[in-house]
Amino acid sequence: MNITEFFELSLGRWRSQRSGHHLAFAHFEESLSTIDIVPLDCGDEAVIEVCKTNDINPQDITHPFRMTWEGESDWDDKALAGTTVLVSVPDLANPAQGKLLRDRGYAETVNAAGRYTFGDDGVFTLITGCDRAGAEERIWFANPNVRFRVATIKSSDGNGITTASFPSEIRSLSNS
Template sequence: MNIEQFVAQSEGTWRSMRSGHSLAFQQFEEVLSEVQISRIDASDQEINDLIQSSSLSERSEVAAPFRMTWAAESDWEPDDPNEVSSGSCLIVPIPSDDSQGVLLRSVGYAEAAPAESSYSFLSDGTFLLTTQYEQSIAEERIWFVSEHVRCRSSVLRTSAGSGVLQTSFASEVRRLSS
């Protein structure tokens, strides 16, 4: 699998059910989300802005940029468990070859700041994403069980990589138009 195939297979609206375990806070969280993944034009000005704000020195070859938006309900919201958390993120893959590259994100997974990640594909097609933040390292895996079902897992470690802060697993089902 390459990044273009992965993004094409990921496009659409997904209903996600995620379970997370915060080892740091010794709490368990259940999150129901709707996630929308849609391709955007590679010439979009937001892409240029994101690349220029990154550590990349020049405009690299962009492949299959997309926007991910989400709306999530968590049972971990102490004030209002029915509160909906939502957001949007621009994601710009920059492949170095067919199976690996860099992924620029306008908002990171573990920290709400722009992030640069390295990605690769395992031999079974699993997408592996690693992001080094100031205080932590996030490792995410996404794999397709079938055309309309995919799974995600993540592990958030200390920046030294020695301690596990949080783990999660999500199953996601694509919403099909009737």
Template sequence: MDIVNFFESLAGKWFSQRTTHNLAGQSSQAGQSNLLIDFLPAADGDLAQACAPLGHDSSQIACGLRVHQDSQLEGDSQKIQSTALMVVMTPDASGAGVLVQAAASAPAVQGHYQVENEVLTIVTPTAAGQVEERLWFVNPNLRMRTSVVKVDDTVQIASFCSEIRMGLAKPAD
């Protein structure tokens, strides 16, 4: 599956159940999210605007996503709402490429992606280390996502999400 097809399959309304483990603090926390994910074609102007601060050529955009998230952590009465853009740059011959993530509340960040054996891996550097996320489908309406936050090559936080598409899968074109 190529990266554009993979990102097209992410579009839709999803319910996410997440468990996060803080390995350093020896604690865990559960949470739930409602995700509304819109697929954006390469020509979408918001994608080019998100890439501009990082100096990427908009002609190299493959596609993107707009992700609306409404989350609540267990034991917390306040909901967290956010919207972010993910911009996929055209992959190289190996299928790897640059992924730009932009949210209104933070500067755009650049990571890298790879789709291998129908698993998307995204690695995003942070000031202290990196976030590594993996996403794959069990079937068209059920996907799994894991992430680890590493600081100085030591895993500090690990999370697992199971995500269910609300409604039917988008029909194939």
């Protein structure tokens, strides 16, 4: 699998079953959600806006898409819902790595650009933030209809990982 196939396989509707681990307290969180990943046109207004904010030429991007999620968690019974636009900017020298830009909405002030690499083992690794604080996510396909992710948040003091989450995702073949 190459990076283009990886992005294309990600498109569609996914049923996501997610476990969150709060490592210091060995606390478990469970959530279920539906995730829609829809390709966007490179000329889409939201895509152009992400490029502008990050000072990127829209001609250098590939695979812009919108991700929308909706679900529920047993942690405080909170509802989960959101939408974001993601845009990849592959390195010229090596398209298996690059920047992933993200529209995090006007409520967020953090720079939402991350670095990704796509390994020979089919694992897409995304690192957001600096060395001492930030997030790392690994995503891979077990088969074309099953996708796994592990996301970790590092604490701002740089001493450790505070939370890890594991969503396992099954492609929803119906549209309901």
